[in-house]
Amino acid sequence: MTMDSLPPEIFLKIVSLVIVKEERLTKYATISRAFQRAIEERTFSHLSFSNDDLDKFKSIVLESSYTHRRAAVRRVKFSIHLPDYDDNACGRFERQADRDINDKAFSRAMADLFSTLATIDAGDGSRPIDLHLLNFYSSMDITHRDKEQLEADQMASSIGKRHDLFELRYRDSYLQLLDPENLPLLHNVTSLTIRGETARKLAPSVTAGLISRLPNLDTTECSFWDMERRRPDKRRQLRSEFSKQLSQLAPPKSLKKFNLHLINREPVNGKFVDGDVRGGFYSPDVDDIASSLRMFSQSAPCLTNLKLSGPISVGPDLFWPSEGSVQEQQWRALKVFTVELSAVRPDGGWYTELDPNRDTGSSDEEEEDGEDEHIDNSSDIAHKVSRSEDSSSDYDYEDSFFIMDQLPPDSYGYEDEKRDARLNGEEPSTSNFRTKPAPELEAFFLAAARAASHMPTLKVMSVSHKIRPSGRTGRRFQQLGFRYMAADTKHPSDEAGARELRRLYWNVHRGWRMSEELESQWTLLLGDDGIVKYNEW
Structure with missing residues (x-):
């Protein structure tokens, strides 16, 4: 009896055992035709390759006489090899000409991939594929340089025999x-x-461009960088371009899950004042990202899960339009809405204030108390004060590296590393004392409460900001925010019978309670039997 003549149930049992126990499966494909098909349906289901390998992919999969290989493709992990640069270029920052070359190479690689995948596109979504865009690099980048050569280059650089910026060369570039x-x-x-x-960052607008070409998209998960503290104009441009494309995009009719990680970690200097990145597409005092995400999520007919994290820097326009506007639309299908909020607002201020009741037992707090107090609040006044000539703030906006020239210099030109750290909000370390909700955070909570009333199918809404460890937090990370639970949804702390009711859980600074307006808004949704619980730290 040959392997191909075995009863199907026995053959499938043998194949399943091989797949479970063996890491290298390709050698078993030579046993028989039946084995080849069974093994290749497994090995060709998850493929990982770069734009350099597209011709090989076409030959082995698309042009092969074995049709099962094309039918097997279920996940594609795609990397893009960008044009190489020489040793001389290692010692200077990328200029606009370098960026243009990389943008063209990136766009051409994406066009080649889409054209290639289109040849196996059934046109009806009957063979679903997960597309992962994971890595973008040039051979001389620090992450892809030969290990021995990299060690030699680093040694030569350390003793002054080589001028090499390594990853700093492309730190300020975003692929378009x-x-x-x-x-x-x-x-x-x-x-x-x-x-x-x-390391090679993409512009957030890439998401909108790709989504527009994927009409049957069900799930999207994207991560981008939003940390250009030295160049607020560049950061505003990146956010506005994403907002513009998102506002012009008709969401895929089948889109159910949309996860966006727009990373904006708070500065460790709690008195650092960030740049105002509002405006650019909408009016100057409107957060473009928040407004576009709100309208996009409302117009997606099947969107059930929306998660915004990073943490993400957004304003209350995410939930409710600015004063004077009319809220007309609902989130028709949204069931779960999660926001992991950055401590830094889009206008450059903070969502949390320095705790006036903090203890002063640690040396860090004593150092902080000696700093200029006029930056302690997170209002717009502090933002304006930091820009004045008389300001003694730790961060002088007029002294930004790129305030006069959007192209980075070949050398930072600062021997004082501490000054460099101050300009990036890294020194002095004081941020772990911002624990008290600022009025702007309460306004954000109020906008969320209003929006929740316009989500007829809402099961869970979670809005929170992570507070760093300090004496006030018991030396642990704490959450500042709320979680709303609809009736018949589960929560670990629910008591018997509680799940049958609507509930609102708060994790808050000790002594904080909802304002009358915020409580009234939640009462409309919770009803007379609704439960409100506070977990204080």
Whole structure:
């Protein structure tokens, strides 16, 4: 009896045992035709390759006489090899000409991938594919340079025999997707993952460009960087361009889950005043990102899960339009809405204030108390004060590296590393004393409460900001925010019978309670039997 003549149930049992116990499966594909098909349906289901390998992918999969290989493809992990640069270029920052070259190479690679996948696109989503965009690099980048050569280059740089910026060369560059409307439509790609926050960063607008070409998209998870403290104009431009494209995008009709990680970690200097990155697309005092995300989520007919994290820097326009506007639309299908909020607002201020009742037992707190007190609040006044000539703030906006020239210099030109750290909000370390909700955070909570009343299918809404460890927090990370639970949804701390009611859980600074307006807004949704619980730290 040959392997191909075995009863199907026995053959499948043998194959399943091989797949479970063996890591290298390709050698078993030579046993028989039946074994080849069974093994290749497994090995060709998850493929990882770069734009350099597209011709090989076409030859082995698309042009092969074995049709089962094309039918097997379920997940594609795609990396993009950008043009190389020489030793001389290692010692200078990327200029606009370098960025243009990389943008064209990135866009061409995406166009080649889409054109390639279009050849196996059934046009009806019957063969769903998960597309992952994970890595973007040039061979001389520090993450891809030969290990021995990298060690030699680092040694030569340390003793002054080589001028090499390593990863700093491309730190201020963001890859752009050019002419996304020219990409072919891919009906079979139903899940999209983008890692745009790696060493070679992607512009957030890449997400909107790709989504526009994936009409059957079900799930999207994207990560991007939003930390350009030295260049607020660049950060505003990146946010506005993303907002513009998102506002012009018709969400895929089947989109159910949208996860966006827009990373904006708070400065460790609690008195640092960030740049105002509002405006650019909408009016100057409106947060573009928040407004576009609100309208996008409302217009997506099947969107059930929306998660915004990073933590993400957004304003209350995420939930409710600015004063004077009318809230007309609902989130028709939204069931779960999660926001992991950055401590820094889009206008440059903070969502939390320095705790006036903090203990002064640690040396860090004593150092902080000796700093200039006029920056302690997080209002717009503090933002303006920091820009004045008489300001003694730890961060002088007029002294920003790139305030006069958007192109980074070949050398930072500062021998004082502490000054460099101050300009990036890294020194002095005082941020772990911001524990008290600022009025702007309460306004954010109020906008969320209003929006919750316009979500007829809402099960869970969670809005929180992570507070760093300090004496006030019991030396542990704490959450500042709320979680709303609809009736018949589970929560670990629920008592018997509580799940049948609507509940609102607060994790808050000790002694904090909702304002009368905020409590009234939640009461409308919770009803007379609703439960409100506070967990204080």
